Amino acid sequence: MNEKGKNKILSLVAVFILVLLSGCGNERIIDKIQITDTLAYDKKKDKIEGMVIYPLFTEKGKTVLKDFKTVSGTFEDTLPRLDTKAAYPIEIGKLDMVVLVRSLQKEESLKF
Numbered sequence: 068m069n070e071k072g073k074n075k076i077l078s079l080v081a082v083f084i085l086v087l088l089s090g091c092g093n094e095r096i097i098d099k100i101q102i103t104d105t106l107a108y109d110k111k112k113d114k115i116e117g118m119v120i121y122p123l124f125t126e127k128g129k130t131v132l133k134d135f136k137t138v139s140g141t142f143e144d145t146l147p148r149l150d151t152k153a154a155y156p157i158e159i160g161k162l163d164m165v166v167l168v169r170s171l172q173k174e175e176s177l178k179f
Contacts, residue, residue: 101153102160108145109168114138117145119157 105120118136125131135157137148150157 099155100158101155102158104161104163105166106159106162106164107166108142111138114140115142115145117142117149119146119149121157 101121101123103119103121107118107120109116109118116136116138118134120132120134123131123133135149135152137145137152139145139148146157146159
């Protein structure tokens with residue numbers, strides 16, 4: 068096989084792989100997730116209480132705010148625990164607000 072034929076086959080294989088891989092993206096259907104726009108953290112004794120607030124679109128033009136709370140030992144464990152309480156997976160979209168209690172901010176050495 069000549070050089071031109073090899074390049075043609077290689078190009079076809081590359082295009083086939085690109086087409087095949089383009090359908091393997093991480094797709095999330097908007098109706099099957101809950102996009103949160105507010106996170107809140109508070110200190111409860113030696114634990115961290117986390118809360119998410121997300122909009123629930125009921126009718127055209129109407130929105131109801133829902134919330135979930137949980138208590139955890141670390142910041143990292145809060146969202147997975149909240150995720151287990153929700154009907155759909157919680158995703159952090161365009162996060163509008165994060166609320167921290169001042170004592171928690173000082174204790175955890177968080178700087179903003």
